[in-house]
Amino acid sequence: MTLLKSFEELDYSQALESSTEAQKWLEKHGRRFGQFINGKFEKRKNAELIASHNPSNGELLATIEVANASQLDAAVAAARKAQRKWQALGGHGRAKVLYALARLLQKHTRLTAVLETLDNGKPIRESRDIDIPLAIRHFYHHAGWAQLQEQEFSNYKPIGVAAQIVPWNFPLLMLAWKIAPAMAMGNTIVFKSAEQTPITAMFFAHLCEQAGVPSGVINIVNGDGNVGASLASHEGVDKVAFTGSTAVGRSIRQSTAGQGKKLTLELGGKSAFVVFEDADLDAAVEGLVDSIWFNQGEVCCAGSRLLVQAKVVDKLHAKIKKRIQKLRLGLPLDKSTDLGSLVSQTQYQRVDQMVQQGLQHGGELFQAYDGQSDGNYYPPSLITEIDASHPLAQEEIFGPVLVSMTFRTQTEAVALANNSRYGLAASVWSENINRAMDVAPKLKAGVIWINCHNQFDASCGFGGVRESGFGREGGKEGLFEYLKPKSLTSTKKLKPVTIKQQTSSDETIDRTLKFYIGGKQVRPDGGHSIATYKADGSLASLVGSGNRKDIRNAVSAATKANSWSTQNGHVRAQIIYFLAENLALRESEWINRLQDLCGITKKEAKTEFNASLSRLFSYAAWSDKYDGAVHNAPYRGVTMALPEAIGVLAQIAPEEKPLLSTISLIAPAIAMGNRVVLIPSQRYAGVALELVQTLETSDIPPGVINIVTGNKGELADQLAGHAEVDGIWCWSDDVTVAKVETTSAADLKRLWVHQEGDRDWLDPQQGEGLEFLRNATEVKNIWTPYGD
Numbered sequence: 001m002t003l004l005k006s007f008e009e010l011d012y013s014q015a016l017e018s019s020t021e022a023q024k025w026l027e028k029h030g031r032r033f034g035q036f037i038n039g040k041f042e043k044r045k046n047a048e049l050i051a052s053h054n055p056s057n058g059e060l061l062a063t064i065e066v067a068n069a070s071q072l073d074a075a076v077a078a079a080r081k082a083q084r085k086w087q088a089l090g091g092h093g094r095a096k097v098l099y100a101l102a103r104l105l106q107k108h109t110r111l112t113a114v115l116e117t118l119d120n121g122k123p124i125r126e127s128r129d130i131d132i133p134l135a136i137r138h139f140y141h142h143a144g145w146a147q148l149q150e151q152e153f154s155n156y157k158p159i160g161v162a163a164q165i166v167p168w169n170f171p172l173l174m175l176a177w178k179i180a181p182a183m184a185m186g187n188t189i190v191f192k193s194a195e196q197t198p199i200t201a202m203f204f205a206h207l208c209e210q211a212g213v214p215s216g217v218i219n220i221v222n223g224d225g226n227v228g229a230s231l232a233s234h235e236g237v238d239k240v241a242f243t244g245s246t247a248v249g250r251s252i253r254q255s256t257a258g259q260g261k262k263l264t265l266e267l268g269g270k271s272a273f274v275v276f277e278d279a280d281l282d283a284a285v286e287g288l289v290d291s292i293w294f295n296q297g298e299v300c301c302a303g304s305r306l307l308v309q310a311k312v313v314d315k316l317h318a319k320i321k322k323r324i325q326k327l328r329l330g331l332p333l334d335k336s337t338d339l340g341s342l343v344s345q346t347q348y349q350r351v352d353q354m355v356q357q358g359l360q361h362g363g364e365l366f367q368a369y370d371g372q373s374d375g376n377y378y379p380p381s382l383i384t385e386i387d388a389s390h391p392l393a394q395e396e397i398f399g400p401v402l403v404s405m406t407f408r409t410q411t412e413a414v415a416l417a418n419n420s421r422y423g424l425a426a427s428v429w430s431e432n433i434n435r436a437m438d439v440a441p442k443l444k445a446g447v448i449w450i451n452c453h454n455q456f457d458a459s460c461g462f463g464g465v466r467e468s469g470f471g472r473e474g475g476k477e478g479l480f481e482y483l484k485p486k487s488l489t490s491t492k493k494l495k496p497v498t499i500k501q502q503t504s505s506d507e508t509i510d511r512t513l514k515f516y517i518g519g520k521q522v523r524p525d526g527g528h529s530i531a532t533y534k535a536d537g538s539l540a541s542l543v544g545s546g547n548r549k550d551i552r553n554a555v556s557a558a559t560k561a562n563s564w565s566t567q568n569g570h571v572r573a574q575i576i577y578f579l580a581e582n583l584a585l586r587e588s589e590w591i592n593r594l595q596d597l598c599g600i601t602k603k604e605a606k607t608e609f610n611a612s613l614s615r616l617f618s619y620a621a622w623s624d625k626y627d628g629a630v631h632n633a634p635y636r637g638v639t640m641a642l643p644e645a646i647g648v649l650a651q652i653a654p655e656e657k658p659l660l661s662t663i664s665l666i667a668p669a670i671a672m673g674n675r676v677v678l679i680p681s682q683r684y685a686g687v688a689l690e691l692v693q694t695l696e697t698s699d700i701p702p703g704v705i706n707i708v709t710g711n712k713g714e715l716a717d718q719l720a721g722h723a724e725v726d727g728i729w730c731w732s733d734d735v736t737v738a739k740v741e742t743t744s745a746a747d748l749k750r751l752w753v754h755q756e757g758d759r760d761w762l763d764p765q766q767g768e769g770l771e772f773l774r775n776a777t778e779v780k781n782i783w784t785p786y787g788d
């Protein structure tokens with residue numbers, strides 16, 4: 001027998017990890033867990049119970065009590081009470097607690113890994129070598145951020161009480177992703193585990209006691225989706241961080257609308273795995289093993305859509321089929337198992353049903369094993385002969401099922417990869433780094449891996465675009481999700497104007513200002529106009545009253561102007577400087593206008609004008625300076641964090657300081673490469689339209705800035721419902737903000753919403769700077785390993 005043959009026929013015997021310690025720990029706690037609230041473990045006699053089973057053999061591991069409403073109230077109240085003291089403890093004090101948690105987890109690595117594998121069904125090799133080490137790394141890394149908080153985030157403060165809800169696929173890792181950054185920045189927490197996998201969260205609660213986490217800083221509740229829903233919409237919560245399905249993410253967006261909560265949603269995906277003909281095909285096959293067959297494919301960013309250049313498709317498919325027959329499907333506690341059990345029978349049935357129903361639309365299925373009825377073991381699967389519109393190519397399966405399609409050219413590859421409502425991650429496989437670096441920025445996803453897949457680290461942000469959600473976890477960008485600016489001072493509401501009766505001599509000032517769409521001044525579609533008034537109640541001007549069609553035209557113009565987003569920062573800076581130069585030429589005209597319109601003194605008008613000019617200069621300056629980072633992740637490679645434009649950004653402007661606030665919105669947006677549809681202040685709508693002549697002479701490409709006036713609430717709602725709008729900034733009243741949050745839930749637009757009068761626009765700390773730039777961009781992390 002040759003060496004190769006004996007290697008191929010090698011028969012592995014079982015190498016089981018011992019579960020003795022884990023079973024002892026479960027026994028010690030009577031195999032029943034309640035809630036961890038205010039530093040105490042609470043159990044209730046008549047609680048509703050959920051059973052937590054080992055999905056690979058059906059063994060009952062423990063029963064879990066479902067938190068009731070008064071326990072949720074108590075957990076939120078405990079977090080609220082603990083928050084001020086936790087914040088006051090300071091960065092160093094918090095760093096010590098996070099460090100203690102990291103050390104304790106490290107001490108209990110083996111026990112934690114076994115508990116995770118028992119509860120979830122994932123191979124021990126993965127929980128031991130990936131889940132738990134990454135969770136530990138998260139606590140270490142964020143202990144560091146806590147230490148540096150006062151230096152690095154001096155203008156920010158914690159948000160308050162964070163509700164955190166996670167799914168079952170990486171129970172402890174998701175806990176670490178959520179809890180570590182929130183704690184580090186001085187927030188307190190009510191965390192809800194997934195009903196299928198609550199055990200390691202309860203283990204972690206015991207470590208909190210040992211690590212000296214002050215009572216109330218971390219509260220852990222258990223239960224199903226109803227508990228999650230009540231927690232997310234609880235009025236005592238300031239921030240919701242959710243990881244889970246897109247459907248539930250959408251419902252949380254809706255149920256929290258109008259509550260003024262900050263939201264991070266890490267949702268589903270259908271990530272592309274793009275293989276070019278010049279890729280190292282063997283490496284790509286191993287990449288697939290780490291991508292779609294890692295964690296049984298129960299991975300939000302699994303490379304579940306294989307896109308392969310047509311010339312090499314047969315060769316690649318043959319290699320994949322050969323390789324998956326070598327994957328070992330079996331006992332999760334066996335150290336040589338590659339794929340363990342799906343998390344539950346329900347999940348097994350869901351995956352199987354999706355595959356069977358999907359195949360009715362065509363496609364060929366290759367499976368390495370026959371499915372086994374017990375143990376929820378789903379075989380590694382490859383589906384070929386389908387096209388991009390096939391349901392299996394569009395929907396997230398969340399199992400070890402790879403679908404494969406071909407492309408001919410690089411352009412087609414990008415189009416195919418982006419043909420998804422999701423945008424979580426993608427990988428690019430090519431030995432030509434020029435090609436890979438050209439493709440990576442064109443992919444609509446939050447994370448791109450070059451010649452690798454499923455790489456994670458606490459120092460690198462993770463999160464999606466489109467219906468994969470918004471916000472980032474990890475990296476410096478992830479910390480801002482748990483912070484808010486320190487310095488906001490609310491301003492007084494504008495006094496209502498008493499409209500004067502017009503006399504016949506006033507008629508000469510009747511002038512209707514047009515919209516600005518696609519670089520042209522255009523009349524409103526409906527032909528209607530509305531009057532705007534000066535502070536003294538006399539008529540200022542008539543402005544168009546926009547409708548759905550005007551919004552459609554403006555969004556379409558902004559969509560077409562997409563080359564602005566790939567324009568370089570230097571060019572954008574020159575154009576913004578030119579805009580400032582042209583505005584400066586009209587100084588006296590603007591000072592008179594602001595005085596007359598807003599009823600302010602000449603000095604006040606001059607101050608607003610000068611601040612507007614200065615703001616343009618600031619963002620011209622930032623255009624080529626807000627430029628990302630290279631992360632120091634522990635691997636041989638570089639991870640580049642690139643801020644990218646959001647795309648088409650709708651901006652609902654505030655009412656006050658009409659010139660300054662308009663410029664404070666559009667300048668950072670276009671500086672970062674967005675195209676804008678602006679709905680100006682309703683009272684001072686004419687101000688934005690009077691800017692048009694300056695915009696027209698400043699080389700701003702058509703469609704980069706579009707202005708439609710009218711009823712702010714109605715237009716905001718139409719923009720929120722428009723599929724080609726990627727993000728919305730909104731300053732308005734409660735009703736409009738709630739409506740924007742509700743309507744935009746359909747496709748999960750990124751929002752930055754505010755109450756009217758939330759800040760002093762004249763103060764550069766509040767009216768300009770990094771907070772605006774961060775909200776005008778989304779960070780894409782591109783992982784590039786090096787070396788042969």
Ligand code: NAD
Nearest residue numbers: 166167193194224225228229244245248266267268269300
């Ligand atoms: P799920 O959305 O059904 O449940 C996730 C969590 O939300 C659970 O704790 C559940 O109890 C809770 N929940 C359910 N209904 C709720 C409601 N109405 N309000 C509040 N909470 C509610 O998701 P799942 O099936 O458990 O997990 C799989 C999904 O999670 C997949 O779509 C996967 O892509 C996604 N996921 C995303 C990421 C990411 O980082 N983007 C990571 C892991 C998993």
